[in-house]
Amino acid sequence: MTVLKKKQWNIFERFGIELEYMIVNKDTLQVIPRADIALGKDKKGNPLSEIERGDVGLSNELVSHVVEFKCASPISSFSLWSKNLQKEINRVNKELAKINAMLLPSATHPFMNPLEEMVIWPYESNEIYTTYDRIFNCKGHGWANLQSTHLNISFNGDAQFETLHAAIRILLPLIPAIAASSPYLDSKFTQFKDARLETYRHNQERIPSIAGQIIPEPVFSYAEYDRVIFSTIKKDIAPYDPENLLNHFFLNSRGAIARFDRGAIEIRLVDIQECPAADIAIAELQIAVLKTIASQKWSPIERQKELSTTSLANILNKTIKVAENAIIDDKSYLLALGIEESSIKASDVWKHLYNHCKKFITPASQKILEKILVRGTLSTALLKKIGERPSRDRLVFEYAKLAECLAKNTLYEIDHD
Secondary structure (H helix, E strand, O other), X not given: OOOOOOOOOOOXXXXXXXXXXXXXXXXXXXXOOOHHXXXXXXXXXXXXXXXXXXXXXXXEOOEOOEEEEEEOOOEOOOHHHHHHHHHHHHHHHHHHHHHOEEEEOOOOOOOOOHHHXXXXXXXXXXXXXXXXXXXXXOOOHHHHOOOEEEEEEEOOHHHHHHHHHXXXXXXXXXXXXXXXXXXXXXXXXXXXXXXXXHHHOOOOOOOHHHOOEOEOOOOOOHHHHHHHHHHHHHHHHHHHOOOOOOOHHHHOOOOEEEEOOOOEEEEEEEEOOOOHHHHHHHHHHHHHHHHHHHOOOOOOHHHHHHOOHHHHHHHHHHHHHHHHHOEEOOHHHHHHOOOOOOOEEHHHHHHHHHHHHHHHOOHHHHHHHHHHHHHOOHHHHHHHHHOXXXXXXXHHHHHHHHHHHHHHOOOOOOOOO
16 A cells, blocks of 8 residues: 655645556466566565565565555656556566566456465465455455555545545445446456456455445544444454454455545545556546545535435445446435436536546546547446457457557557457
């Protein structure tokens, strides 16, 4: 996770982003558990779990076939950082090519078998990862096959937390309608355009308080958050974690998690896209919308705070299912976004938001977003191109194009052969 708090950054003053990619064979797309190649070794020859290369950091996650790229320190703009990110992606791909491997984008691998292919990271923090595995059984899609883009946004103190958390709760249900990139698991369409989030919703049901309804509860101060969320998590995990290895900050698996220790809220619902340009554009869009909601241009904060967790979760479940084609007919929710219609497609909600917020978005990201708003989500594009039950060869062929998109930093288009 990007550390945002070296000082008290104010709301929207600093950001961090984290992007997860799988490592696969270049020819077959079979998963290869070799994140150690991307991370290198220390002077004694021991595998590293985290490195910094300029303003781009790299680290491992729970599993050995995923590498995370992230901001090494807080940033105020993504423009220069995204160029350095692409350089690092290309460098890692060059190293992986030595074993005929490459980085693969999109939020789920379309035919990975996690029961057979998942390898827990065996080096630093292994005791934490094995504890997760013991409690939740991580040999499944919900742990081994979910790649996302996390966005961290700074705040300073309870008043700014209230403003930011209220705005984020409103944004979360819409995220799959712009970012879904995970239609396939086990070589077929899952019937969910955001299969990553559908799987994520259920992967810790043994202890329901850890993820809640994914939409965080309407709590707007540290004391309230600690009482309602953290204290419950700590109490519920205690029987399973007698050694107290699992930190409640990390255990909290809602779609947005408050890191009071770092002065940031982290949004976790975004499927990773096919290229950094798309990930950065969606991050800029999120920030722009949140700034507008926080300004109370569309609705006063008291109305924002009144939206119930259950009603927001119901909207989220719709967008997880059909992404931009979801029909949103919650009048209170729409009014909070300045929309007076009683029923509207999620794609049109995003067009409304984009048109009102694009002044906060860089021209380069505007171009990307305008293409996405026409093309649809990456999930929709993939389904249009290769259908609901593609062959293994077809999946390999098309997902190899996604890997090419990552290497060239270009969008996936559906009008090419």
